[in-house]
Amino acid sequence: MQFFFLCAFAGGAGNTLGLVLNMLTSKLPTNRALGKLALVPGIFGINEPIIFGIPIVMNPLIAVPFIFGPLLSTILGYIITKIGLIAMPTGISSITGAPIIVNQFLQGGWTWGVWTIVLIALSYVMYLPFFKAYEKTQLTQAKETQEATLNNVAKGFEDATK
Numbered sequence: 001m002q003f004f005f006l007c008a009f010a011g012g013a014g015n016t017l018g019l020v021l022n023m024l025t026s027k028l029p030t031n032r033a034l035g036k037l038a039l040v041p042g043i044f045g046i047n048e049p050i051i052f053g054i055p056i057v058m059n060p061l062i063a064v065p066f067i068f069g070p071l072l073s074t075i076l077g078y079i080i081t082k083i084g085l086i087a088m089p090t091g092i093s094s095i096t097g098a099p100i101i102v103n104q105f106l107q108g109g110w111t112w113g114v115w116t117i118v119l120i121a122l123s124y125v126m127y128l129p130f131f132k133a134y135e136k137t138q139l140t141q142a143k144e145t146q147e148a149t150l151n152n153v154a155k156g157f158e159d160a161t162k
Contacts, residue, residue, distance in 0.1 A: 002089050007077035008070035010119040012047030015069040018123025020050055022131040045100050061134045065126045073119050086111040
């Protein structure tokens with residue numbers, strides 16, 4: 001079970017640290033602000049700000065990498081452990097609230113620390129196309145809302161001048 005947590009939760013549940021890093025470069029200021037807000041808790045494995053801030057819960061676009069990211073991370077972790085690139089975890093209890101890389105280092109040495117950085121980079125790449133699609137829908141919705149507001153204001157001026 002410890003092995004699963006080391007791989008599947010590198011970056012919080014759903015490996016969302018990659019999503020947070022994507023949000024830091026977003027075109028929308030609200031996404032950038034949420035990314036900044038979720039970065040420090042994400043480093044410590046706390047990802048509720050991102051899960052409920054986007055929200056991932058009711059968002060099928062972001063849910064795909066949220067589900068398949070940990071699965072891929074665990075499979076890759078198993079493969080590289082089997083070939084001997086990283087050591088099996090020691091099995092000691094994780095320190096709750098410590099940064100993710102520190103926990104990984106304590107579990108399996110420096111190779112697990114490096115592997116965690118690789119998993120976070122993989123998570124970033126996995127979330128990238130889904131986040132861009134999500135951001136595109138947000139931009140479209142914002143544009144439609146802005147146009148509707150301008151039309152309502154223009155209609156209000158027309159009604160007021162009659």
